[in-house]
Amino acid sequence: MVKCLLVDDESPAINLLENYIKRLDNFQIIASCYSAIEAFEVIKKEDIDLLFLDIEMPVLKGLDFLKTLKNPPKVIITTAYREYAIEGYDLDIVDYLLKPIPFKRFVKAIDRYYERVQLPFKNKLEKKADNSFFYVNVNKKQIKIIFDDILYIESLKDYVRIHSKNQRLVVKSNIGKIEEQLSKSLFLRVHRSYIISLDKITAFTQKDIEIGNIEIPIGSSYSTEILKIISNS
Template structure:
């Protein structure tokens, strides 16, 4: 189901859904209030939900609704990312949405659900990201990243050779990282799964570095470390 108060945004997501063989749009809506009524009648597995809508925002709808399907938020406003992830969403898509980013979000939905991922098409994952530091774009290979910490409006990316302070929030950088390699373990920390050397009920170790596990992330970390 797609919920957005702008018709072009709905049409774009409908187009993307039509390009994947195992997704189907069962309903669309221009408001969260209308969507609430539709969800009582339709069987929906995945909800693409816009944040900025009249009368009731997507975030308010999330906070005040029970038994919702899995949710992928869509918005033109980057600053809502952290609050969205705290509401246990699958992913956060920043408009304008590319097909590659849409595909990655759908893949994350399959990875985080009991459904078998049967999407046959593939979009190669990047193995790096470019970040801007002091007006210079630095290439950072995903394999070199140890962990990332939040510094309010900035993040610090710790790699095996250096650390970079970037003007970006932690929710936004999480969108750019492959879910197969990275996991958020705390409101302020993302870690590389392959770099974890030990863990307890309260923290994760990467070599000699101890990173706290947030209360709301404990189950995710325990599942990850058991696998």
């Protein structure tokens, strides 16, 4: 488990990083801090593997804070300012992310973290790293479902319908159990009755998502976080 500490004086920036990290397996957010002083207290008590650090903060700036640490964790800088990049890399940071941070760029930074600690990214990003598929029981037969083939999944009370590129399968299961078998970085629950494949989205509005010519509603309780994640994917 990679233990993370987030440090930024702006709530939206913290919220975005929290959303991104929650989509990765094997990552744990130990604390989210709004100042370097607060972060210093956390680092004294906890073993942190990866520090996401803003630069422009009141009282103590991020890079000045980093210089005070005798044995700092691996660091990914998150900032709106380009001009500190050279100084950051001089401090041996893993990566330098410019806000606003798209999810794809965030994933690249995580990849670089794994390169630093000599762990293969593909074996750590997903809980089921060796699997790009799962099996479902249909008419007493185990059918392989390839992640990349899935368009979306629909709940039908005690059943689910899996819509894929080449077929539609009705499976006796609930959508929560199916969700547990899916990759968090590839799929997203957008409604109590729907899970969608992120890379199959062709368009979206505040109320629905389009996959090809299919419109899938966004649940009201999901909408704020879902739109934030999709917009930054």
